[in-house]
Amino acid sequence: VSPSPHPDARSVAAAGSGLNDPRVKAILAQLHGEAGRDLFLLARMIPAIVLGRLKKVPLAKAAQPIIAKGNFGVFPTVGNLLYLSARAVDARLAVEFGTSFGISAIYLAAAMRDNGGHFVGSDIDPNKVAGARRNLTEAGLSAFAEVREGDVLETFRDLATPIDLALLDGDKDLYLPVLELLKPKLRKGSVVIADNILQPFFVRKTMALYVAYMNDPANGFRSATLPIGAGLEYSVFEG
Numbered sequence: 001v002s003p004s005p006h007p008d009a010r011s012v013a014a015a016g017s018g019l020n021d022p023r024v025k026a027i028l029a030q031l032h033g034e035a036g037r038d039l040f041l042l043a044r045m046i047p048a049i050v051l052g053r054l055k056k057v058p059l060a061k062a063a064q065p066i067i068a069k070g071n072f073g074v075f076p077t078v079g080n081l082l083y084l085s086a087r088a089v090d091a092r093l094a095v096e097f098g099t100s101f102g103i104s105a106i107y108l109a110a111a112m113r114d115n116g117g118h119f120v121g122s123d124i125d126p127n128k129v130a131g132a133r134r135n136l137t138e139a140g141l142s143a144f145a146e147v148r149e150g151d152v153l154e155t156f157r158d159l160a161t162p163i164d165l166a167l168l169d170g171d172k173d174l175y176l177p178v179l180e181l182l183k184p185k186l187r188k189g190s191v192v193i194a195d196n197i198l199q200p201f202f203v204r205k206t207m208a209l210y211v212a213y214m215n216d217p218a219n220g221f222r223s224a225t226l227p228i229g230a231g232l233e234y235s236v237f238e239g
């Protein structure tokens with residue numbers, strides 16, 4: 001994390017929120033449009049997932065062929081909340097499990113530009129990593145962001161400390177293992193946001209385990225489930 005803000009950070013901060021940058025607005029409008037259209041792909045995914053779950057095939061494996069194709073990015077309300085949260089806690093290091101083509105990454109990287117911080121994303125799909133890097137570059141945010149390619153449990157092993165904000169939006173079965181990996185690096189007062197908490201059907205049981213963990217005071221978090229987008233578990237690390 002650079003101790004002194006990038007020159008771009010000062011010029012954008014002077015012009016107001018980094019979300020007002022025309023390059024950021026243009027690429028977000030394009031990506032949210034694509035994500036809206038790709039929601040229809042989900043209908044095709046349901047039979048494959050239901051069958052996979054019955055055969056005890058892990059969710060990620062059953063859904064992968066369709067997920068790999070689509071842009072299933074966060075909704076604009078969620079993106080805004082990510083940006084606001086990162087600004088509110090003055091995050092200097094924001095990390096994301098599951099970057100896809102980079103919608104949430106752009107909101108978080110814009111906040112990192114405004115805060116003088118750094119964003120680290122991750123995705124297992126090389127095509128999506130290439131897309132996310134391209135989109136971050138088009139948004140003028142590449143100096144404040146990196147996207148690591150590969151399984152998050154490998155690529156996030158050597159993250160810097162302290163982590164101020166973490167977004168979990170990859171394979172739902174990995175939320176708790178990823179949290180376990182990140183937890184020793186979380187700063188007191190950091191925010192952990194997990195998406196798809198209120199998603200119906202196949203991920204409900206997995207998400208219930210995550211919510212239970214976050215709401216057990218013994219685990220060091222204060223947490224609330226927010227009915228925003230597909231449902232967010234919004235947690236603050238109390239140490």
Ligand SMILES: C[S@@+](CC[C@H](N)C(=O)[O-])C[C@H]1O[C@@H](n2cnc3c(N)ncnc32)[C@H](O)[C@@H]1O
Pocket residue numbers: 060067072073074097098099100101102103104105122123124125128150151152153169170171174
């Ligand atoms: C719902 S998408 C993320 C959307 C993204 N946050 C956005 O707003 O654009 C989930 C992503 O997690 C990635 N993923 C799944 N398992 C992963 C793993 N083990 N390591 C890294 N990425 C993974 C998938 O390739 C997929 O692109």
